[in-house]
Amino acid sequence: MTFEYAPAPESRSIVDIKASYGLFINGEFVDGRGTSFKTISPSTEEVLSEIAEADEADVDLAVKAARRAHARVWGRMPGRERAKYLYRIARIIQERGRELAVLESIDNGKPIKESRDVDVPVAAAHFFYYAGWADKLEYAGYGDRSLGVAAQVIPWNFPLLMLAWKIAPALAAGNTVVLKPAETTPLTALLFAEICQQADLPPGVVNIITGAGATGQALVSHTDVDKVAFTGSTEVGKAIARAVAGTDKKVTLELGGKAANIVFDDAPIDQAVEGIVDGIFFNQGHVCCAGSRLLVQESVADDVLERLKRRMSTLRMGDPLDKNTDIGAINSGEQLKRIRELSEVGDAEGAERWEVACDLPTKGFWFPPTLFTGVTQAHRIAREEVFGPVLSVLTFRTPAEAVEKANNTPYGLSAGVWTDKGSLILKMASQLRAGVVWANTFNKFDPTSPFGGYKESGYGREGGRHGLEGYLRTPHESAR
C-alpha cells in the first residue's frame, strides 16, 4: 500500500533574507575586505545572498574586538550576570524558532521536520544548559578561570546547532569568541548575530566572520587566540593540530567517523531497522557520527536487509520545506561529487549497490538513499567517511568478530548496538572504542551528554559538564 501526500510546505515568508551580509565584529555588521561569495539553496540552486569574506585583517579586527571584550567586560562579569545573557539568547532562539528552522532548511537543504524538531530546539537547550553553569563553574571541577579568546570553526551539516555547541560553553566559562560558519551555510549564524544584538550582548563578546578555508586558517593561526575549537573533517583537524603545535592554545577537535551499527539476531528487528535508517539517513547522512557501517549478525542478515529496503522505499525525498519530507538535498555540488565518486568506487571494488527508486528533482543536489552489500573491510566505502546517505553492510557471526570489525577503523566517534540482552549491551559498550555508544537507539543528542571521539575522530568533549573543560584553565594547568 502506498500513501499519496499532498504537498505541505512550510511558508518561507517568515524569513527575510537580505541581499548581502557583512561580518559581525564588535557588535556591528561591517564590510569584509575579501572577495564576497554567494550562498545558494542546495535544493534549488537559487542564489540566496551575497556574503562578505573576511581576510586576515578582518580576522585580526575580530580577534582584537574579542580580546577587548574579554579584558574589559566579559571576563570580569560575575557568572550570574553572564548567565542571564545566555538565558536571554536561549529564549530568543525559542521565540524565533520557526524563522531559524525555515532559514536553516533553505540554506542547508535539510528537511524542515529536522531543523524544526532537532536543530533549533537542541540549540536553544544548549544555551539554557550552559547558562546555568556560568555561575557554578567552581563546582564543575575544572577551576573557574576562562582562557580568553576562542577561535571556533564549524561545519555545514548542523550550522546553528554546531554554533550553539561552540558558543554556549565558551561564553558560560567567561571566554569571548570569534566564530566562522561554513562557507555554504552562513545564514543562521548571521541571524544569530542579530539575536546577540537583540539580547544586548556586549559588543565583541561574539564575533561572526564568514569565509572559506583561508579565513578559517587565518583565524585558528592567529597568535592572540587562546583556544581553537573545530568541528569538521579529520584532514583539516590534523592541519589545525599542526598549526597550533608549539603554542599554548587549548584545542578541541570533533572530526570524522565511520560508526558501526551492530545488530544482533535477538534484536527487535523492526526497531533496529528504524535505528539503522535514522543512523545513516538522518540529515542526508551528513552526520559525523552516522551509522555508516551496518554490522548485522549473519543469521538475521537477509531478514534485516529485506525489511530495511522496504522501509527505505517509504522515505520521502524532496522539498526541504515540505513537512512530509524525510530526506532533503545534499548540501553542495562538491559534496554530491564526493558521494558519487565514493559510491562508484564501491561499484568498482565489487560491492553491490541498491538504491531507492525515486525521481530526483532536476535542480539542486540530490542523492537517493543507497546501500551496498557484499562489502568487505578492505573496501573504501567501509573505511572512508562518505558523509552522505550511503550505507555499507557487513556481516558477523560472534560478538568478538563484531567488536573486531567495529574497531577496525582509524575513527572512534560513535557506535550502535542492537540486542535484547542487557549483559551483551554492556559488554559491547565496554569494548567498542568510540566516544558515544547508543544501545537500541541511535543519533541521540542532549546538552547534558558529552560528545566527542577516540583516535582520529578528534579530542576533547562537547556537551555536559565535560564540555566545560575545553574552555577553562585548570589550576594545575595554570601552574605548569
Add this chain to the structure above:
Amino acid sequence: MSRIDVRKTYKLFIGGAFPRSESGYSYAVNDTKGAFVANAALASRKDARDSVVAARKAFPGWAGKTAYNRAQILYRVAEVMEDRRPQFVQAVRQSEGLTAARAEKVLDEAIDRLVWYAGWADKLTQVIGNANPVAGPFFNLSTPEPTGVVAVLAPQESSLLGLVSAIAPVIVTGNTAVVVSSYDRPLPAVTFAEVLSTSDVPGGVVNILTGSAATIAPWLASHMDVNAIDLTGIAGDTELATSLEVAAADNLKRVRRAPAAEPDWSVDPGLDAMTAFVETKTVWHPIGS
C-alpha cells in the same frame, strides 16, 4: 691493592624482558662529579618500535583488569620499592648529586606518589565520570577509559620522583607506556624497571628505554600505533616539542605539552596527568519495557 669493580652494562626493559639495544650501542653514565658509574643501553628506533608492539599487546589485558586489581598492582610496586631502598638511594645520589638524607626524602616522595596514584585506580571514574540527566527516556552515563599506548618522555632532571610521577598516572588509568628515561640520569629508571619486573605488573605494560629523547621521540611521535605522548621530559626545548607535536598530528595523538621548565615534582600533581590520557565514553540506554 683495592678490589677492581665489576662494571655493569644495564639493559632495556621491553615486554617484560631485559634485552640489549638492537643497535648494540651503549653509553657511559657518570655521576654528577663526572666519575664513571655504569653503561646504559642506547635505545634505537627499532627498540622504540618493539616497545610499541609490546605495549599494544599488553593493552587489552591491562585495560581490562578491574580497577581494584590495578590499584593492588601499583601498591605492590610501592612495596617492592621499599624493599630496594638502598639501591634507589644510591642511584638517586649518583644521578642527582644529593646527600643521603635528601636522596632518602626523594625516595619517600616517589613511593608515596605511587601509593597516592594506586588509590586513584578505582576512584577516578567516580570523580570525573557522571550520569547525565538527558531530556528523554534514557539512562546516560559518561565514564573515562584509557587512551591506549602512551609514549612518555620522562623528566631529565628528576630521575626517580619525576619518573614515577610521569609513569604512574598513565598506567593507573589502564594505559600502557613506552618510557624514554632521562639521558644523563637513567639508572633510577633501570632500577625501577627491575622493580616492575619483580612485582605483578604484566610484561609490556611499562617499557623503559634508556637513551636520547631527541633521537627516539620522533619515532614515537610519528608512530601510527601510539595514541598519546607526554612531552614533559623535554621541558624548555620548544623547537623539539613543536616538531614532535607536528608529527603527533599524523594520527591525532593526545599531546601533553612540554612545560617551559621542569615542574616541581614535590607539589600535589592534581588530576591533569591522569585526565590527559583518558577518553570519555558516553553510553545511552533507553528506558522502557
